[in-house]
Amino acid sequence: MERPSWAPEDIDLERPSVARVYDFYLGGSHNFAVDRELGRRVIETFPLLPKTLQENRAFLRRAVRFCVEAGIRQFLDIGSGIPTVGNVHEVAQQVDPTIKVVYVDIDPVAVAHSRAILKGNEYATAIRADFRQPEVILSHPELQRLIDLRQPVALLLVALLHFFPDTEEVQRTIARFRDALASGSYLVISHASADTQPTPLKVAELYARSGTPMAMRTKAEIARFFEGFELVEPGLVLGLDWRLEPEEAVDDNPERHSGYCGVGKKP
Amino acid sequence: MTGLDHRTPAGSGRGWVALPSGGGRPGVDTFARVWATTIAGTSYVPLSSTELESFLRDLAGRIIDALLDDTFDPQVGYEVGRTLVNAHFTSPETLGRTVAVLGNRLLPQLGLSYVEGPDAAELASRLAMLQGSLASGFAEALRDRTLDEQEAIRQAVLLAREEAQYALRASEARFRAVFAGAAIGIGIADPDGRILEVNQALASMLGYTVNEMRGLNINSLRHPDEPIEMQQIFQELAAGGRDHIFLEKRLMRTDGQAVWTHLTASLIRDEDGTPRYQVAMFEDVTERHQLQERLRHQATHDPLTQLPNRTLFFERLNEALRSDDPTLRVGVCYLDLDGFKVVNDSLGHDVGDQLLVAIANRLVQCVSVGGHLLARMGGDEFVILVAPSRDTASAIEVADAALRSLEEPVRIAGHELTVSASIGVVERPVAGTSVAEVMKAADITLYWAKSDGRNRWALYDPERNAREVARYTLSATMPRALERGEFFLEYQPLVRLTDRTVIGVEALVRWRHPQHGVLRPDRFIGLAEETGLIVPLGRWVLAEACREAKRWQQKYPGQAPFVSVNLAVRQLHDRGLVGDVSAILSETGLDPSCLQLELTESAVMGSAGPPLDALHELARMGIRIAIDDFGTGYSNLSYLRRLPVHTLKLDGSFVEGLRPEDASDPVDEKIVSTLVSLAHTLNLTVTAEGIETSAQEERLRDLGCDCGQGWYLARPGPPEAVLAFS
Ligand SMILES: C[S@@+](CC[C@H](N)C(=O)[O-])C[C@H]1O[C@@H](n2cnc3c(N)ncnc32)[C@H](O)[C@@H]1O
Numbered sequence: 001m002e003r004p005s006w007a008p009e010d011i012d013l014e015r016p017s018v019a020r021v022y023d024f025y026l027g028g029s030h031n032f033a034v035d036r037e038l039g040r041r042v043i044e045t046f047p048l049l050p051k052t053l054q055e056n057r058a059f060l061r062r063a064v065r066f067c068v069e070a071g072i073r074q075f076l077d078i079g080s081g082i083p084t085v086g087n088v089h090e091v092a093q094q095v096d097p098t099i100k101v102v103y104v105d106i107d108p109v110a111v112a113h114s115r116a117i118l119k120g121n122e123y124a125t126a127i128r129a130d131f132r133q134p135e136v137i138l139s140h141p142e143l144q145r146l147i148d149l150r151q152p153v154a155l156l157l158v159a160l161l162h163f164f165p166d167t168e169e170v171q172r173t174i175a176r177f178r179d180a181l182a183s184g185s186y187l188v189i190s191h192a193s194a195d196t197q198p199t200p201l202k203v204a205e206l207y208a209r210s211g212t213p214m215a216m217r218t219k220a221e222i223a224r225f226f227e228g229f230e231l232v233e234p235g236l237v238l239g240l241d242w243r244l245e246p247e248e249a250v251d252d253n254p255e256r257h258s259g260y261c262g263v264g265k266k267p
Numbered sequence: 268m269t270g271l272d273h274r275t276p277a278g279s280g281r282g283w284v285a286l287p288s289g290g291g292r293p294g295v296d297t298f299a300r301v302w303a304t305t306i307a308g309t310s311y312v313p314l315s316s317t318e319l320e321s322f323l324r325d326l327a328g329r330i331i332d333a334l335l336d337d338t339f340d341p342q343v344g345y346e347v348g349r350t351l352v353n354a355h356f357t358s359p360e361t362l363g364r365t366v367a368v369l370g371n372r373l374l375p376q377l378g379l380s381y382v383e384g385p386d387a388a389e390l391a392s393r394l395a396m397l398q399g400s401l402a403s404g405f406a407e408a409l410r411d412r413t414l415d416e417q418e419a420i421r422q423a424v425l426l427a428r429e430e431a432q433y434a435l436r437a438s439e440a441r442f443r444a445v446f447a448g449a450a451i452g453i454g455i456a457d458p459d460g461r462i463l464e465v466n467q468a469l470a471s472m473l474g475y476t477v478n479e480m481r482g483l484n485i486n487s488l489r490h491p492d493e494p495i496e497m498q499q500i501f502q503e504l505a506a507g508g509r510d511h512i513f514l515e516k517r518l519m520r521t522d523g524q525a526v527w528t529h530l531t532a533s534l535i536r537d538e539d540g541t542p543r544y545q546v547a548m549f550e551d552v553t554e555r556h557q558l559q560e561r562l563r564h565q566a567t568h569d570p571l572t573q574l575p576n577r578t579l580f581f582e583r584l585n586e587a588l589r590s591d592d593p594t595l596r597v598g599v600c601y602l603d604l605d606g607f608k609v610v611n612d613s614l615g616h617d618v619g620d621q622l623l624v625a626i627a628n629r630l631v632q633c634v635s636v637g638g639h640l641l642a643r644m645g646g647d648e649f650v651i652l653v654a655p656s657r658d659t660a661s662a663i664e665v666a667d668a669a670l671r672s673l674e675e676p677v678r679i680a681g682h683e684l685t686v687s688a689s690i691g692v693v694e695r696p697v698a699g700t701s702v703a704e705v706m707k708a709a710d711i712t713l714y715w716a717k718s719d720g721r722n723r724w725a726l727y728d729p730e731r732n733a734r735e736v737a738r739y740t741l742s743a744t745m746p747r748a749l750e751r752g753e754f755f756l757e758y759q760p761l762v763r764l765t766d767r768t769v770i771g772v773e774a775l776v777r778w779r780h781p782q783h784g785v786l787r788p789d790r791f792i793g794l795a796e797e798t799g800l801i802v803p804l805g806r807w808v809l810a811e812a813c814r815e816a817k818r819w820q821q822k823y824p825g826q827a828p829f830v831s832v833n834l835a836v837r838q839l840h841d842r843g844l845v846g847d848v849s850a851i852l853s854e855t856g857l858d859p860s861c862l863q864l865e866l867t868e869s870a871v872m873g874s875a876g877p878p879l880d881a882l883h884e885l886a887r888m889g890i891r892i893a894i895d896d897f898g899t900g901y902s903n904l905s906y907l908r909r910l911p912v913h914t915l916k917l918d919g920s921f922v923e924g925l926r927p928e929d930a931s932d933p934v935d936e937k938i939v940s941t942l943v944s945l946a947h948t949l950n951l952t953v954t955a956e957g958i959e960t961s962a963q964e965e966r967l968r969d970l971g972c973d974c975g976q977g978w979y980l981a982r983p984g985p986p987e988a989v990l991a992f993s
Contacts, residue, residue, distance in 0.1 A: 011428050020420070026311040027357040029416035030423075054311045061313055082420075085355045086313020108431060113423035245315055 011108060016210045018163065019081040019110040025053045030082045030113060038210050045202045052239075052259075053159075056190050057086060059239040059261045060158050063188045064091045066232075066243060066263065067154040068099065072186060074153045076143070078104040078131050079160030083117045088156065089124040098123055100146040104137055106130050131160065132169060134176040152184035152266075161225065162192040162259070165215040170225065178228045178266060185266045187229045190239065191222045192259040222260050229264025236262035295331060298376040299324035305368045310358040326350060330369070330401075331377065334393050344397035348404025352412055362405045366398050452528070452549035458505050458542045460485040472528075472551050474521035485545075490517035490525050501532075507542045510534050515552070527556035569643040571620055572627035580642035580650055581702060587654035588697050588705070598653030598662030598694040601709035602630075602669060605687045605721040607647035618679055623647065625677045626686065633672040637665060650709070653694070659726070662694035666724040687722035689713060694726070708732070741780075742794035749804055753779050756811050759983035761831065761954055761976050764968040771829040771863060773976065774812035775983050776804070792835070801835045806847055808832060813855040813862065815986045820861060822990065831863035831893060836870040839878045848885060859889035863914070866892065868900035871910060886911030893954070898942065908949055915946050917972070919957020925966040940970045947971070 016038040020031040024039040027050075031039070043049055064075070073096065077088050080103035089101040103114050103126040114126035125146060129137045137143060147153060155177055164170050178187070192203075194216035204214040223236050234241060239261045303320045314322060326347050333343035351361065374380045374390065382390060446453060452469030456462045465480045473480070473488060489498070497516065503509050512532040517525050532547040567579035575583075587597045604626065611619035627641075630649060634641045640652040651669065656662050669690060676683045691712030693705055708727045716725035748754065758772035778786040795801040812830045819827035838844055852859055864885060871882070871894055886892055893914035898921055917939065924935025939955075946953045955967045958977030967975055 011424055011431060013424065027355065029357075029413040030420040032420075050311070051308055054308065057311060057313065084311070091313070108427035109420065109423045112426035112430065113420060116419065116423060116426070245317075 017107050017109065018207075018212055019105060019107040022053070022159070023082045023084060025050050026057065026084050028082065028084045030084075038206065042203055042206050045206070049203075055239040056159050056259065056261075059190055059242055060088070060156070060188075061086055061091050062243055062245070063156070063158075063261070063263055064088050064154070065095075067186050067188070068092050068095050070186070072152055072154045073099050074147045074151060075099065075101045075156060076104065076137075076147065076153050077101065077156040077158070078137070079157065079163075080105050080110070080114065080126070081107075081159075082110045083114050087117075089118070089121065093121075093123065100124070102127065102143050102146055104129050104131070131157070132164070132173050134173055134180065138177075138180050149180060150182055152182050152186070154186040154188060155181065156188045158188060158190045159192070159259070161189065161222075162214050162216060163212060165213045167215070167217070167221060171227070174225055175228065181266055183266050187226065187264045187266070188262075189222065189225060189264075190259050190261040191225075192216050193219060193222065195219055195260075219260055222262075226262060226264040229266055231262050231264050236260050294376045294378060295327050296324060298331075298373060299327045301372050301376065302327060302365070302368050305364045306356065306361045309360040309364060310356040312355045314354075322354060327373075330373070330397055333397060334373075334390070339393055339396075341393075341396040341400045344400030344402075345404035345407075348401040348406070349408040351401075352405055352408035356405075357409060357412065362402060365405075366402060369394065369398050369401070452551070454480075454485070454547050454549070456485050456545045456547070458534075458545065460501075460505060460545070463544070469549055472520075472526055472549065473518060485547075488518045490519045492525075493517055504532060504534050505542065505545060507534060507536075515556075516549075518549070525553070526551060527553045572624050572643050574627050574631070574649075575640060575642040577642060577644045577650075580640065580644070580652060583640055583652055583654065584702050584705065587652070588700065588702060590697055593696070593698045595697045596656040596658065596695060597697050597700075597705070598651075598656035598659075598665065598692065599705055599709045600651040600653070600662065600666045600669060600724070601644075601691040601693070601706075601713045602649045602651065602666075602688050603690075603713055603717070604647040605689055605717075607686065610684060610686070614680075614682060618682065618684075621679045622677060622684055622686065625679065626673065629672045629677075630669055633668045634665065639665060655697075656694055659694040662692055663724065663726065666690045666692045670722070670724065689716035689721045690724040691716055692724050692726045711735075738794060741791060742798050742800070745791065745795060745798070745800050745804075748778060748780070749800070749807060753781070754804065754807065755779060756808065756815070756986070757983035758815075758830070758986060758989045759976060760828070760981040760989070761974050762980045764964065764972060764975050767980075769828050769981070769989075770974065771831050772989050773831040773865070773983075774808060774815075774833075776808050796835055796837055799837065801837045802841050805833075805835055805838045806851075809848065810851045810855070813851050813857045815989075816861050817855045817857045818986075819989060820857065827861070828989065829861045829863055829891065831865055831891075833895065834864045834866050834870075836867070839866060839870055839881060842877065845881050845884045845888075848890070849888065852888075860891070863891035863893050865895040865916065867895050868897055871912070872900065872906065883911050886913075896956075898938070904945065912951060914952045914954055915942070916976075917942060917953055917955045919955075919977070922955050922957045922959075922963050922967070922977070925963045926960075927962040927965075931966060936966070936970070939967070939972070943971045 013032060014034060016035045020035040021039045021042075023030040024036050025043070067075070068091075075088055075092060080088070083103075088103070089099070092099040092101060101124040103111075103118075103124070105111050105114070105126070105128065108128055111126045111128040118124045118126060123146065125142045127137070127140050127142045129140060131137075138149065157174075161170055174187070192214070195218055204216060207214045219236060223231075226236070234243070237260065239259065242261045242263075299320055302323045303316065307316065307319065312319065329343050330347055333340055348362075351365070356362075373394065374382075379390060446464075446466050449466055450468055452466065452472045454462055454465040454469050462480055462483045462485060465475075465477055467477060470477045470480055485501075486498075493516070497514070500509075500512055500514070504512055510533060512530065514530055516528050516530045518528055520526055528549040529552050530547055530549055532545060534542050535544040535546055537543045567576055567582070568574065569576045584597070584599070587595075607619065607622075610622055623643075627643065627649070630641050630651070634651050637653070640654070642650050642652070644650050651665055653662050653665055670688060673686055673688055676685045678684075691709045691714070693708045693712060695705070711732060712725050712727040715731070716723050719725055755777050757775045757777055759775060760769040761771040761773060762768070763770050776788055776792075778791055780786050792801070795804050809832050812832045816827070816830035834844075841847075848862075848864075851857075852862070866882075882892065891913045892911055893916050894912055895916050896918045897915040898918045921935055921939050921942075924932035925939065926932070943953050952973040954974040954976060955963075955972050956976050958964050958967065958975045958979045960979055963977075964975060964979060
C-alpha cells in the first residue's frame, strides 16, 4: 500500500501486519490477535513454516557474519521487521561494537519498536521508509548520519522481495541501490520460492486475502536480482546449503522448504 | 546439614554414587547433546548447534549439581527455566520436551538408574521437584516476557500513532497553508451548496472577507446573466450526476462587477459513495476574457464606423436561418450608396470616410428603434438584418425609413453632401432558404433598385428574377444560334397609298429557338444590343436581305421592291459599318438604290463625329436612309434638315388615333398632317406604320401620306410571298 508522505497512514490494528505475523512465527509476543490468527492459519497449511523462518534467520545471521568477516562495517537492512533476538546489530556488533546498522521498514509500529530497542545504541538506528524509494532512504538524515556511502555497505533484503509482485519494479529498485553503493558492497537476499514450497499458492492466497500480495518467484527470476553483483560461493541456494557451519546440526527433518538465499558482491 | 555431597565419594550413609562435579562429570556432555537434539527447532534461538550445546551443558551442570547437592535447593530448576526463556526458548514445546528429557534421560545418562532404596526415592523426588520448579520458572519467565513484549509492542503502537498524528498535523498545517496561500481561488461547499470554507484568493477575487463567505450559498455568487443551463450543470454535480466540471463561469463581485473565471469543480464522496463536498477552484480570467472580447469585437466590427462587419452579419443571419420555427421570417435590406465614388474621387478619401461614418450614424439611429442589426459590408455597402421580420411590409418600412434618414444633406468639412441610396429588400420565411440564397437575392434586388433609377428600394420578385434569368440564358445562347443558322428573315411590304403598289419590304429578323419556338425581335434584339451581338447579327441580316433583294431584282428587273433593313445604334457606332455595307453590296451585286437602312430617331439625332460621317457616306453611296418610329423621340427639326435622310417612318401610335371622319382624334389628325407637310417641305417621303384598318389607310391617303405598312395592308411573310406582290 503506497501513500504519499503527506498523508500518513493510520495505524490499523484491525489488520494483520507482516512484521508482527513474522514475529509470531518466531515465537515472539510482539503481536496481536489478528496477527496470530493469520499466522496460525498459515501454519495450518504449512506446518513447517516456523522452521523455515528459523532457517531464514539462521541464514541472515551467517550472512551478516560473513559480511563482517569480509570487512563490512556498515549494514543497511531493509524490511527489517520487529527486532526479536539475533538481530543484525547484535550479531555484527558482537564482533565490532562500532559497526553501523540502519534498519528500514515500512511498518510504523515495527520502526517505533526498533527505535525503543535501539535507544542508547549510538551506531544503530531505524527509519520508516519504503523499499521502493531508494533515494528517500539513501538521503535520509539518519542514514547519512551513520553510513558513509563512499565505503562498502551490506544491503540486506531478507525475506522482503516476495512481497512485491512487480518484478520489473524490484529489478529497477535494486539497480538504483546498486548504483548508489560503493564497489565492494554486498547484496544479501533471501526470497520465498514456489520451487521449494509444497503449498505456495495457498500461502500467497492467505497473505493476499489479508491485504499483502505475495510473489513466489523461481530461482531464475531471483537470480536476476543479482544483476551487477557477483554471487559469492555457493551462489544462490537453499538456506540450509548456504555456508552451513561444519559443526552445525542439520535438522533431522529431510524436507527443506526454505527459500533461495544468496550473497552478491559489487565488483 | 549432612545432605548429599556429590563431591564425597560413594559409600556415605546413603550409598550415594560419587560423581565428578558439574560439567566435568561424565555423562553431562552426553546429556547436554541429547537435550540439544531434543529441543532443536522447537523455538527460534539465534544459536548454532555448537552454541546451543554449550549453553545447555551449563544448564545441565547446574541441574545435576542441584540434584546431587548435600543441601537440595529446588530453586535451581526455577533459574534454569527462566534462563531458557531468556535465551528465547519461548515455545511450550521446548518446555514439554525438556521436562520429558530430564525425566527419561538424565539419570540413565548419569549412570544413576541403578540406585535403589531410599536414595532412589530421594533422587526421584529431587528430580521431580527440579522439573517442577523448572516448569514454573519457565512459565513465569514466559509470562513476564510475553507481558513485556505485549507492553513493548503497545508502546510502539502508541509511539507510532503519535508520530502519525504529528505527521498528520504537519500535513494538515501544510495543506492549510497551501489552501490559504494559493494564488488560485478555492472553495469547499456541502452538497447543498452551502459554503464551508474558502481561501483568501477566492474571497479577494469576489470582494468578500473569508469570514463573510462562510455559510453563503454558492448560488448567491452567480452572475444574474448566467445562462440557466449553467445552473443545471451544477445541480447535476451536486446530485452526483457528474464528478467533474470544467467551464468558464461568471461570478458577481460584491461591487456588482462580473468576474470571469475558469472553474474546475469536483464532487467528493465518502467511502459509501455518498456526495460529501463540492470543491471548486477558480482562476480569475477576467482580463483574458476582456482581451478576447476585444479581439472578438475587432474581428466582428468595422474599424471605421464601429458597426458590425460582414462576419458578424453572416453569423447572425445564419443563426436566424437555423431556427426551426417554421413561422419565423427574415428580412434583409442590402443598401448601397448612390454615387459615393464621385464623392471619394472629387473630395478625397478623408471626406468619403467621414461621410460613411455620418451615414452609419443616421442608419444606426433609424434601425435601432426596431432593434435590427446594421452592418457595414465593405465600401459603401451596408446591410440591415430584420430578424425576426413580421411581414414583407415591415421590411419595406425599414428600407423606407433608411432612405428617409438620408434625405437631409450631410455637412462635412464645409461641404453639404446629399447622398441617396439604393436598397434591395429580401423578405421571406426562414424555412427553406439559405444564407447564399438570401444574399444572392439581395444582390440582384439591389441591382434592380440601381437600374430602376436609384434612390429607391426594390423588393425581390421571384418572377422578375425568373424573367431575367431567362433573358440571360437567351442572350448567352444567341452566338451559337447565329452560328447554327437559327435566325431567319420575314419581309413586310411597304405599300404606296395612292395605288397600293408595293415599293419596298422591311426585313424582320426571327429566331427559330429550339425550345421556345419562333421568337420575335422584341424578345432578343434588346439583349443583342446589350451584349454587342447585334453587330454580327445585324451584318448577317443585312447580307441575307441584300441577297434576297438581289434575287428579286434578277427575277423582275426594274420592278422589284427595295429592301429596308434596321440598323441598331451599336451598328452605327461600329467603325466597320461602311466597309461591311459596301462589301455586302459588292458581294451580292445589289444596287445601293435598292437598299434602305432604318435608324431610330434618337440614333440619328444624337449622332455626331464618326457615326454621322458614316451616315453621310452611306447616303452618298446611294443608300436610302429612313428614320424609324418617328415622333416618339425628341427631334430637332432644323437639324433634321441637314441630315442625309430620305424617309420618315411615322410611329404607329399616331395612326391609332385615326378613325373614320368625325370619330377621328383631332389632335392626332393635326399632328399627322403637320408632320406630313413638314416632311414634304424637307423633301422627305413619309411612311405610316401600324395601319390596321381601311379607315386608317383612307385618312392617311387623304392627309397626303406617301406610303403605309401594317397588318391591314400586308403581314410579314417569307421571301416567296414578296415575289407574289411584285
Ligand atoms: C518477513 S519480514 C522480514 C524481516 C527480516 N528481514 C527477516 O528476514 O527476519 C518483512 C518485512 O518487510 C517489511 N516491508 C514490507 N513492505 C515493505 C516496504 N515496501 N518497504 C520496507 N519494508 C517493507 C514488513 O513490514 C516486514 O517487517
